[in-house]
Amino acid sequence: METGYKGTDRMITGIVFGVITFWLFAQAMVNVVPAVQSDLGISMGTLNIAISVTALFSGMFIVAAGGLADKAGRKKIAYIGFVLSIIGSLCLVLAEGAPLLIAGRIIQGLSAACIMPSTIALIKAYFEGKERQRALSFWSIGSWGGSGVASFAxxxxxxxxxxxxxxxxxxxxxxxxxxxxxxTPESKQESSGSFQFDFAGLSIFIVTMLALNIFITYCASFG
Structure with missing residues:
Protein backbone atom coordinates (compact mmCIF):
# COMPACT_ATOMS: atom_id res chain seq x y z
CA MET A 1 0.00 0.00 0.00
CA GLU A 2 1.70 3.20 -1.17
CA THR A 3 1.07 6.24 1.09
CA GLY A 4 4.20 8.36 0.61
CA TYR A 5 4.78 8.12 4.36
CA LYS A 6 8.37 8.07 5.59
CA GLY A 7 9.27 6.36 8.83
CA THR A 8 10.19 8.52 11.82
CA ASP A 9 12.16 8.17 15.05
CA ARG A 10 8.80 8.12 16.86
CA MET A 11 7.80 5.07 14.84
CA ILE A 12 11.13 3.34 15.53
CA THR A 13 10.75 3.97 19.28
CA GLY A 14 7.24 2.53 19.26
CA ILE A 15 8.46 -0.56 17.43
CA VAL A 16 11.36 -1.05 19.87
CA PHE A 17 8.97 -0.72 22.83
CA GLY A 18 6.84 -3.44 21.30
CA VAL A 19 9.76 -5.77 20.65
CA ILE A 20 11.15 -5.52 24.19
CA THR A 21 7.83 -6.60 25.71
CA PHE A 22 8.96 -10.08 24.67
CA TRP A 23 12.74 -9.94 24.49
CA LEU A 24 13.30 -8.08 27.74
CA PHE A 25 10.25 -8.36 30.00
CA ALA A 26 8.81 -11.75 29.02
CA GLN A 27 12.29 -13.30 28.89
CA ALA A 28 13.07 -12.02 32.40
CA MET A 29 10.85 -14.80 33.78
CA VAL A 30 13.82 -17.15 33.45
CA ASN A 31 15.69 -15.21 36.13
CA VAL A 32 12.98 -14.93 38.80
CA VAL A 33 12.17 -18.64 39.17
CA PRO A 34 12.72 -18.88 42.96
CA ALA A 35 10.58 -15.79 43.63
CA VAL A 36 7.74 -16.99 41.40
CA GLN A 37 7.78 -20.50 42.85
CA SER A 38 7.80 -19.19 46.40
CA ASP A 39 5.03 -16.66 45.73
CA LEU A 40 2.68 -18.92 43.79
CA GLY A 41 3.52 -22.28 45.38
CA ILE A 42 3.71 -24.23 42.13
CA SER A 43 5.87 -27.19 41.15
CA MET A 44 9.12 -26.81 39.24
CA GLY A 45 7.69 -28.83 36.35
CA THR A 46 4.77 -26.41 35.99
CA LEU A 47 7.13 -23.46 36.26
CA ASN A 48 9.34 -24.92 33.53
CA ILE A 49 6.29 -25.17 31.29
CA ALA A 50 5.45 -21.54 32.07
CA ILE A 51 8.96 -20.46 31.17
CA SER A 52 9.22 -22.37 27.88
CA VAL A 53 5.67 -22.01 26.60
CA THR A 54 6.09 -18.33 25.63
CA ALA A 55 8.90 -18.98 23.16
CA LEU A 56 7.12 -22.16 22.03
CA PHE A 57 3.91 -20.35 21.09
CA SER A 58 5.85 -17.49 19.53
CA GLY A 59 7.72 -19.93 17.32
CA MET A 60 4.59 -21.88 16.39
CA PHE A 61 2.57 -18.86 15.31
CA ILE A 62 5.13 -16.38 13.99
CA VAL A 63 4.94 -17.53 10.35
CA ALA A 64 1.15 -17.56 10.39
CA ALA A 65 1.01 -14.12 12.02
CA GLY A 66 3.48 -12.74 9.47
CA GLY A 67 1.37 -13.99 6.59
CA LEU A 68 -1.78 -12.59 8.19
CA ALA A 69 -0.06 -9.23 8.69
CA ASP A 70 0.72 -9.01 4.97
CA LYS A 71 -2.91 -9.68 4.10
CA ALA A 72 -4.87 -7.98 6.90
CA GLY A 73 -2.49 -5.12 7.70
CA ARG A 74 0.85 -4.91 9.45
CA LYS A 75 -0.10 -2.12 11.83
CA LYS A 76 -3.30 -3.94 12.73
CA ILE A 77 -1.47 -7.16 13.61
CA ALA A 78 1.19 -5.19 15.52
CA TYR A 79 -1.60 -3.55 17.55
CA ILE A 80 -3.16 -6.95 18.21
CA GLY A 81 0.27 -8.02 19.47
CA PHE A 82 0.44 -5.01 21.80
CA VAL A 83 -3.02 -5.76 23.18
CA LEU A 84 -2.12 -9.42 23.70
CA SER A 85 1.05 -8.34 25.49
CA ILE A 86 -0.99 -6.18 27.87
CA ILE A 87 -3.47 -9.00 28.52
CA GLY A 88 -0.73 -11.58 29.03
CA SER A 89 1.22 -9.35 31.40
CA LEU A 90 -1.97 -8.54 33.32
CA CYS A 91 -2.62 -12.27 33.76
CA LEU A 92 0.83 -12.62 35.33
CA VAL A 93 0.32 -9.63 37.59
CA LEU A 94 -2.98 -11.09 38.84
CA ALA A 95 -1.77 -14.70 38.99
CA GLU A 96 -2.26 -16.54 42.29
CA GLY A 97 -1.47 -19.99 40.92
CA ALA A 98 -0.64 -21.98 37.80
CA PRO A 99 -3.73 -21.31 35.58
CA LEU A 100 -3.27 -17.55 35.09
CA LEU A 101 0.50 -17.95 34.99
CA ILE A 102 0.37 -20.45 32.13
CA ALA A 103 -2.38 -18.51 30.32
CA GLY A 104 -0.43 -15.27 30.59
CA ARG A 105 2.74 -16.84 29.26
CA ILE A 106 0.89 -18.38 26.29
CA ILE A 107 -0.68 -15.01 25.46
CA GLN A 108 2.74 -13.35 25.66
CA GLY A 109 4.01 -15.86 23.11
CA LEU A 110 1.14 -15.07 20.76
CA SER A 111 1.88 -11.37 21.26
CA ALA A 112 5.50 -11.83 20.20
CA ALA A 113 4.39 -13.84 17.16
CA CYS A 114 2.28 -10.86 16.07
CA ILE A 115 4.69 -8.05 16.91
CA MET A 116 7.97 -9.34 15.48
CA PRO A 117 7.06 -10.03 11.82
CA SER A 118 4.64 -7.10 11.55
CA THR A 119 7.14 -4.55 12.87
CA ILE A 120 9.88 -5.83 10.56
CA ALA A 121 7.43 -5.48 7.65
CA LEU A 122 6.53 -1.92 8.73
CA ILE A 123 10.22 -1.00 8.73
CA LYS A 124 10.62 -2.46 5.26
CA ALA A 125 7.54 -0.55 4.03
CA TYR A 126 8.39 2.90 5.41
CA PHE A 127 12.18 3.11 5.46
CA GLU A 128 14.64 3.08 2.59
CA GLY A 129 18.40 2.76 2.21
CA LYS A 130 20.50 3.86 5.18
CA GLU A 131 17.42 4.80 7.17
CA ARG A 132 16.12 1.24 6.83
CA GLN A 133 19.45 -0.14 8.04
CA ARG A 134 19.32 2.23 10.98
CA ALA A 135 15.76 1.21 11.85
CA LEU A 136 16.67 -2.48 11.61
CA SER A 137 19.65 -1.85 13.90
CA PHE A 138 17.34 -0.41 16.54
CA TRP A 139 14.97 -3.37 16.06
CA SER A 140 17.93 -5.68 16.68
CA ILE A 141 18.91 -3.69 19.77
CA GLY A 142 15.36 -4.13 21.08
CA SER A 143 15.38 -7.85 20.40
CA TRP A 144 18.83 -9.35 20.96
CA GLY A 145 19.92 -6.38 23.05
CA GLY A 146 16.81 -6.66 25.19
CA SER A 147 17.46 -10.35 25.66
CA GLY A 148 21.01 -9.56 26.73
CA VAL A 149 19.94 -7.24 29.56
CA ALA A 150 16.84 -9.26 30.57
CA SER A 151 18.73 -11.04 33.36
CA PHE A 152 20.03 -7.81 34.83
CA ALA A 153 16.82 -5.82 34.42
CA THR A 184 1.79 5.26 11.28
CA PRO A 185 -0.35 4.50 8.21
CA GLU A 186 -1.57 0.97 7.60
CA SER A 187 0.54 -1.19 5.33
CA LYS A 188 -0.47 -4.40 3.62
CA GLN A 189 0.41 -6.51 0.61
CA GLU A 190 -1.83 -5.93 -2.36
CA SER A 191 -3.24 -9.21 -3.65
CA SER A 192 -5.94 -10.11 -6.14
CA GLY A 193 -6.23 -13.75 -5.06
CA SER A 194 -8.09 -15.19 -2.09
CA PHE A 195 -6.22 -15.86 1.14
CA GLN A 196 -6.26 -19.50 2.28
CA PHE A 197 -4.76 -20.69 5.52
CA ASP A 198 -3.79 -24.26 6.39
CA PHE A 199 -5.62 -24.54 9.71
CA ALA A 200 -5.36 -28.33 9.77
CA GLY A 201 -1.59 -28.25 9.30
CA LEU A 202 -1.14 -25.59 11.98
CA SER A 203 -3.34 -27.56 14.41
CA ILE A 204 -1.31 -30.74 13.92
CA PHE A 205 1.92 -28.79 14.37
CA ILE A 206 0.66 -27.15 17.60
CA VAL A 207 -0.49 -30.45 19.14
CA THR A 208 2.79 -32.14 18.23
CA MET A 209 4.97 -29.38 19.67
CA LEU A 210 2.92 -29.10 22.86
CA ALA A 211 3.02 -32.86 23.39
CA LEU A 212 6.78 -32.87 22.86
CA ASN A 213 7.25 -29.97 25.27
CA ILE A 214 5.15 -31.63 28.00
CA PHE A 215 6.95 -34.96 27.49
CA ILE A 216 10.39 -33.36 27.82
CA THR A 217 9.35 -31.42 30.93
CA TYR A 218 7.64 -34.28 32.74
CA CYS A 219 9.47 -37.35 31.34
CA ALA A 220 11.37 -37.93 34.60
CA SER A 221 8.17 -38.11 36.64
CA PHE A 222 6.61 -40.34 33.97
CA GLY A 223 9.42 -42.83 34.53
Missing amino acids: GGVIATNLGWKWIFIFSIIFAVLGMFLLKD
Missing part, protein backbone atom coordinates in the same frame (compact mmCIF):
# COMPACT_ATOMS: atom_id res chain seq x y z
CA GLY A 154 14.61 -8.64 35.69
CA GLY A 155 16.86 -9.20 38.69
CA VAL A 156 16.95 -5.52 39.63
CA ILE A 157 13.19 -5.09 39.31
CA ALA A 158 12.38 -8.32 41.16
CA THR A 159 14.83 -7.54 43.98
CA ASN A 160 13.65 -3.97 44.56
CA LEU A 161 9.97 -4.06 43.64
CA GLY A 162 8.89 -7.70 43.29
CA TRP A 163 8.76 -9.98 40.24
CA LYS A 164 5.27 -8.89 39.18
CA TRP A 165 6.56 -5.39 38.56
CA ILE A 166 8.48 -6.75 35.57
CA PHE A 167 5.14 -7.24 33.83
CA ILE A 168 3.68 -3.97 35.07
CA PHE A 169 6.56 -2.25 33.29
CA SER A 170 5.83 -4.42 30.24
CA ILE A 171 2.24 -3.11 30.20
CA ILE A 172 3.50 0.47 30.42
CA PHE A 173 5.91 -0.01 27.51
CA ALA A 174 3.19 -1.70 25.41
CA VAL A 175 0.82 1.22 25.97
CA LEU A 176 3.57 3.70 25.07
CA GLY A 177 4.41 1.68 21.96
CA MET A 178 0.80 1.77 20.78
CA PHE A 179 0.68 5.53 21.34
CA LEU A 180 3.91 6.12 19.40
CA LEU A 181 2.68 4.03 16.44
CA LYS A 182 -0.80 5.55 16.23
CA ASP A 183 0.13 7.97 13.41
Whole structure:
Protein backbone atom coordinates (compact mmCIF):
# COMPACT_ATOMS: atom_id res chain seq x y z
CA MET A 1 0.00 0.00 0.00
CA GLU A 2 1.70 3.20 -1.17
CA THR A 3 1.07 6.24 1.09
CA GLY A 4 4.20 8.36 0.61
CA TYR A 5 4.78 8.12 4.36
CA LYS A 6 8.37 8.07 5.59
CA GLY A 7 9.27 6.36 8.83
CA THR A 8 10.19 8.52 11.82
CA ASP A 9 12.16 8.17 15.05
CA ARG A 10 8.80 8.12 16.86
CA MET A 11 7.80 5.07 14.84
CA ILE A 12 11.13 3.34 15.53
CA THR A 13 10.75 3.97 19.28
CA GLY A 14 7.24 2.53 19.26
CA ILE A 15 8.46 -0.56 17.43
CA VAL A 16 11.36 -1.05 19.87
CA PHE A 17 8.97 -0.72 22.83
CA GLY A 18 6.84 -3.44 21.30
CA VAL A 19 9.76 -5.77 20.65
CA ILE A 20 11.15 -5.52 24.19
CA THR A 21 7.83 -6.60 25.71
CA PHE A 22 8.96 -10.08 24.67
CA TRP A 23 12.74 -9.94 24.49
CA LEU A 24 13.30 -8.08 27.74
CA PHE A 25 10.25 -8.36 30.00
CA ALA A 26 8.81 -11.75 29.02
CA GLN A 27 12.29 -13.30 28.89
CA ALA A 28 13.07 -12.02 32.40
CA MET A 29 10.85 -14.80 33.78
CA VAL A 30 13.82 -17.15 33.45
CA ASN A 31 15.69 -15.21 36.13
CA VAL A 32 12.98 -14.93 38.80
CA VAL A 33 12.17 -18.64 39.17
CA PRO A 34 12.72 -18.88 42.96
CA ALA A 35 10.58 -15.79 43.63
CA VAL A 36 7.74 -16.99 41.40
CA GLN A 37 7.78 -20.50 42.85
CA SER A 38 7.80 -19.19 46.40
CA ASP A 39 5.03 -16.66 45.73
CA LEU A 40 2.68 -18.92 43.79
CA GLY A 41 3.52 -22.28 45.38
CA ILE A 42 3.71 -24.23 42.13
CA SER A 43 5.87 -27.19 41.15
CA MET A 44 9.12 -26.81 39.24
CA GLY A 45 7.69 -28.83 36.35
CA THR A 46 4.77 -26.41 35.99
CA LEU A 47 7.13 -23.46 36.26
CA ASN A 48 9.34 -24.92 33.53
CA ILE A 49 6.29 -25.17 31.29
CA ALA A 50 5.45 -21.54 32.07
CA ILE A 51 8.96 -20.46 31.17
CA SER A 52 9.22 -22.37 27.88
CA VAL A 53 5.67 -22.01 26.60
CA THR A 54 6.09 -18.33 25.63
CA ALA A 55 8.90 -18.98 23.16
CA LEU A 56 7.12 -22.16 22.03
CA PHE A 57 3.91 -20.35 21.09
CA SER A 58 5.85 -17.49 19.53
CA GLY A 59 7.72 -19.93 17.32
CA MET A 60 4.59 -21.88 16.39
CA PHE A 61 2.57 -18.86 15.31
CA ILE A 62 5.13 -16.38 13.99
CA VAL A 63 4.94 -17.53 10.35
CA ALA A 64 1.15 -17.56 10.39
CA ALA A 65 1.01 -14.12 12.02
CA GLY A 66 3.48 -12.74 9.47
CA GLY A 67 1.37 -13.99 6.59
CA LEU A 68 -1.78 -12.59 8.19
CA ALA A 69 -0.06 -9.23 8.69
CA ASP A 70 0.72 -9.01 4.97
CA LYS A 71 -2.91 -9.68 4.10
CA ALA A 72 -4.87 -7.98 6.90
CA GLY A 73 -2.49 -5.12 7.70
CA ARG A 74 0.85 -4.91 9.45
CA LYS A 75 -0.10 -2.12 11.83
CA LYS A 76 -3.30 -3.94 12.73
CA ILE A 77 -1.47 -7.16 13.61
CA ALA A 78 1.19 -5.19 15.52
CA TYR A 79 -1.60 -3.55 17.55
CA ILE A 80 -3.16 -6.95 18.21
CA GLY A 81 0.27 -8.02 19.47
CA PHE A 82 0.44 -5.01 21.80
CA VAL A 83 -3.02 -5.76 23.18
CA LEU A 84 -2.12 -9.42 23.70
CA SER A 85 1.05 -8.34 25.49
CA ILE A 86 -0.99 -6.18 27.87
CA ILE A 87 -3.47 -9.00 28.52
CA GLY A 88 -0.73 -11.58 29.03
CA SER A 89 1.22 -9.35 31.40
CA LEU A 90 -1.97 -8.54 33.32
CA CYS A 91 -2.62 -12.27 33.76
CA LEU A 92 0.83 -12.62 35.33
CA VAL A 93 0.32 -9.63 37.59
CA LEU A 94 -2.98 -11.09 38.84
CA ALA A 95 -1.77 -14.70 38.99
CA GLU A 96 -2.26 -16.54 42.29
CA GLY A 97 -1.47 -19.99 40.92
CA ALA A 98 -0.64 -21.98 37.80
CA PRO A 99 -3.73 -21.31 35.58
CA LEU A 100 -3.27 -17.55 35.09
CA LEU A 101 0.50 -17.95 34.99
CA ILE A 102 0.37 -20.45 32.13
CA ALA A 103 -2.38 -18.51 30.32
CA GLY A 104 -0.43 -15.27 30.59
CA ARG A 105 2.74 -16.84 29.26
CA ILE A 106 0.89 -18.38 26.29
CA ILE A 107 -0.68 -15.01 25.46
CA GLN A 108 2.74 -13.35 25.66
CA GLY A 109 4.01 -15.86 23.11
CA LEU A 110 1.14 -15.07 20.76
CA SER A 111 1.88 -11.37 21.26
CA ALA A 112 5.50 -11.83 20.20
CA ALA A 113 4.39 -13.84 17.16
CA CYS A 114 2.28 -10.86 16.07
CA ILE A 115 4.69 -8.05 16.91
CA MET A 116 7.97 -9.34 15.48
CA PRO A 117 7.06 -10.03 11.82
CA SER A 118 4.64 -7.10 11.55
CA THR A 119 7.14 -4.55 12.87
CA ILE A 120 9.88 -5.83 10.56
CA ALA A 121 7.43 -5.48 7.65
CA LEU A 122 6.53 -1.92 8.73
CA ILE A 123 10.22 -1.00 8.73
CA LYS A 124 10.62 -2.46 5.26
CA ALA A 125 7.54 -0.55 4.03
CA TYR A 126 8.39 2.90 5.41
CA PHE A 127 12.18 3.11 5.46
CA GLU A 128 14.64 3.08 2.59
CA GLY A 129 18.40 2.76 2.21
CA LYS A 130 20.50 3.86 5.18
CA GLU A 131 17.42 4.80 7.17
CA ARG A 132 16.12 1.24 6.83
CA GLN A 133 19.45 -0.14 8.04
CA ARG A 134 19.32 2.23 10.98
CA ALA A 135 15.76 1.21 11.85
CA LEU A 136 16.67 -2.48 11.61
CA SER A 137 19.65 -1.85 13.90
CA PHE A 138 17.34 -0.41 16.54
CA TRP A 139 14.97 -3.37 16.06
CA SER A 140 17.93 -5.68 16.68
CA ILE A 141 18.91 -3.69 19.77
CA GLY A 142 15.36 -4.13 21.08
CA SER A 143 15.38 -7.85 20.40
CA TRP A 144 18.83 -9.35 20.96
CA GLY A 145 19.92 -6.38 23.05
CA GLY A 146 16.81 -6.66 25.19
CA SER A 147 17.46 -10.35 25.66
CA GLY A 148 21.01 -9.56 26.73
CA VAL A 149 19.94 -7.24 29.56
CA ALA A 150 16.84 -9.26 30.57
CA SER A 151 18.73 -11.04 33.36
CA PHE A 152 20.03 -7.81 34.83
CA ALA A 153 16.82 -5.82 34.42
CA GLY A 154 14.61 -8.64 35.69
CA GLY A 155 16.86 -9.20 38.69
CA VAL A 156 16.95 -5.52 39.63
CA ILE A 157 13.19 -5.09 39.31
CA ALA A 158 12.38 -8.32 41.16
CA THR A 159 14.83 -7.54 43.98
CA ASN A 160 13.65 -3.97 44.56
CA LEU A 161 9.97 -4.06 43.64
CA GLY A 162 8.89 -7.70 43.29
CA TRP A 163 8.76 -9.98 40.24
CA LYS A 164 5.27 -8.89 39.18
CA TRP A 165 6.56 -5.39 38.56
CA ILE A 166 8.48 -6.75 35.57
CA PHE A 167 5.14 -7.24 33.83
CA ILE A 168 3.68 -3.97 35.07
CA PHE A 169 6.56 -2.25 33.29
CA SER A 170 5.83 -4.42 30.24
CA ILE A 171 2.24 -3.11 30.20
CA ILE A 172 3.50 0.47 30.42
CA PHE A 173 5.91 -0.01 27.51
CA ALA A 174 3.19 -1.70 25.41
CA VAL A 175 0.82 1.22 25.97
CA LEU A 176 3.57 3.70 25.07
CA GLY A 177 4.41 1.68 21.96
CA MET A 178 0.80 1.77 20.78
CA PHE A 179 0.68 5.53 21.34
CA LEU A 180 3.91 6.12 19.40
CA LEU A 181 2.68 4.03 16.44
CA LYS A 182 -0.80 5.55 16.23
CA ASP A 183 0.13 7.97 13.41
CA THR A 184 1.79 5.26 11.28
CA PRO A 185 -0.35 4.50 8.21
CA GLU A 186 -1.57 0.97 7.60
CA SER A 187 0.54 -1.19 5.33
CA LYS A 188 -0.47 -4.40 3.62
CA GLN A 189 0.41 -6.51 0.61
CA GLU A 190 -1.83 -5.93 -2.36
CA SER A 191 -3.24 -9.21 -3.65
CA SER A 192 -5.94 -10.11 -6.14
CA GLY A 193 -6.23 -13.75 -5.06
CA SER A 194 -8.09 -15.19 -2.09
CA PHE A 195 -6.22 -15.86 1.14
CA GLN A 196 -6.26 -19.50 2.28
CA PHE A 197 -4.76 -20.69 5.52
CA ASP A 198 -3.79 -24.26 6.39
CA PHE A 199 -5.62 -24.54 9.71
CA ALA A 200 -5.36 -28.33 9.77
CA GLY A 201 -1.59 -28.25 9.30
CA LEU A 202 -1.14 -25.59 11.98
CA SER A 203 -3.34 -27.56 14.41
CA ILE A 204 -1.31 -30.74 13.92
CA PHE A 205 1.92 -28.79 14.37
CA ILE A 206 0.66 -27.15 17.60
CA VAL A 207 -0.49 -30.45 19.14
CA THR A 208 2.79 -32.14 18.23
CA MET A 209 4.97 -29.38 19.67
CA LEU A 210 2.92 -29.10 22.86
CA ALA A 211 3.02 -32.86 23.39
CA LEU A 212 6.78 -32.87 22.86
CA ASN A 213 7.25 -29.97 25.27
CA ILE A 214 5.15 -31.63 28.00
CA PHE A 215 6.95 -34.96 27.49
CA ILE A 216 10.39 -33.36 27.82
CA THR A 217 9.35 -31.42 30.93
CA TYR A 218 7.64 -34.28 32.74
CA CYS A 219 9.47 -37.35 31.34
CA ALA A 220 11.37 -37.93 34.60
CA SER A 221 8.17 -38.11 36.64
CA PHE A 222 6.61 -40.34 33.97
CA GLY A 223 9.42 -42.83 34.53
